[in-house]
Amino acid sequence: MGESLTTKAEVIESEWLGRPAPDVAPDLIGCTLVRTFPDGIQMRGLIVETEAYAPGDPAFHAYRGRSDRNWVVFEAPGHVYVYFIYGMYHCFNIVTDVLGTPSAVLVRALQLEAAPHGLTLSAKQLDRLAAGPGKLCRVLQIDRSHNAQRLEQNATLWLEHRSQVWQQNLDAQQHKIIQTTRIGLTKGMDIPWRWYLSNCSAVSKKLPQSSLA
DNA sequence: TTGGCGATGCTG
DNA sequence: AGCATCGCCAAT
Numbered sequence: 001m002g003e004s005l006t007t008k009a010e011v012i013e014s015e016w017l018g019r020p021a022p023d024v025a026p027d028l029i030g031c032t033l034v035r036t037f038p039d040g041i042q043m044r045g046l047i048v049e050t051e052a053y054a055p056g057d058p059a060f061h062a063y064r065g066r067s068d069r070n071w072v073v074f075e076a077p078g079h080v081y082v083y084f085i086y087g088m089y090h091c092f093n094i095v096t097d098v099l100g101t102p103s104a105v106l107v108r109a110l111q112l113e114a115a116p117h118g119l120t121l122s123a124k125q126l127d128r129l130a131a132g133p134g135k136l137c138r139v140l141q142i143d144r145s146h147n148a149q150r151l152e153q154n155a156t157l158w159l160e161h162r163s164q165v166w167q168q169n170l171d172a173q174q175h176k177i178i179q180t181t182r183i184g185l186t187k188g189m190d191i192p193w194r195w196y197l198s199n200c201s202a203v204s205k206k207l208p209q210s211s212l213a
Numbered sequence: 214t215t216g217g218c219g220a221t222g223c224t225g
Numbered sequence: 226a227g228c229a230t231c232g233c234c235a236a237t
Binding site: 051053059060061083085086087088089091093106108132133134135182183184185186204206 | 227228229230231
Binding site for chain 2: 088
């Protein structure tokens with residue numbers, strides 16, 4: 001009974017990520033990011049907001065070619081690209097598409113399954129802990145030491161596919177995936193490569209530039 | 214409720 | 226100099 005609804009979480013393989021970032025980014029909404037800390041404790045969060053960065057995109061770090069910072073986004077799908085910004089934040093990206101084609105998805109927000117150990121939080125407080133790319137990295141303790149690592153099961157970071165229940169709810173339009181323009185950019189502001197889960201309080205609240213007109 | 218700005222340091 | 230950010234504080 002209920003067998004079809006309790007199937008084990010399926011790990012996302014690099015082959016699944018071997019597509020253009022604007023195809024992968026919406027598909028990652030509803031998937032789960034799993035972080036294992038050095039002490040073995042795991043933290044899990046539903047991906048609720050993503051942005052795509054792809055060749056020819058003036059907002060992409062790789063727009064002007066390979067550099068010491070961005071070389072990882074030219075690697076095979078399934079690598080992690082972490083960069084440091086504004087002197088105090090890290091941003092976590094998933095490398096997609098084929099080897100040699102710079103392509104990445106910025107993971108902007110997670111809905112955490114549980115509060116970090118020792119913290120007692122309301123659901124609302126919990127939803128704000130990883131609501132934004134910098135906050136996400138802070139709570140998951142992701143920094144440049146994770147750059148160029150591979151996403152695979154039992155590594156420090158890996159991905160799991162949408163659960164059947166989540167997919168069924170999406171199909172039944174219990175929730176929706178909204179597409180908009182990206183956030184915090186001075187170039188490529190017209191490209192609608194941001195996706196987020198509707199009615200989710202774990203999505204970052206900031207509005208894209210284009211919605212200000 | 215919204216908007217402007219400072220903190221902070223790496224990158225090209 | 227500019228930046229794929231965030232939280233504070235002032236103005237509304």
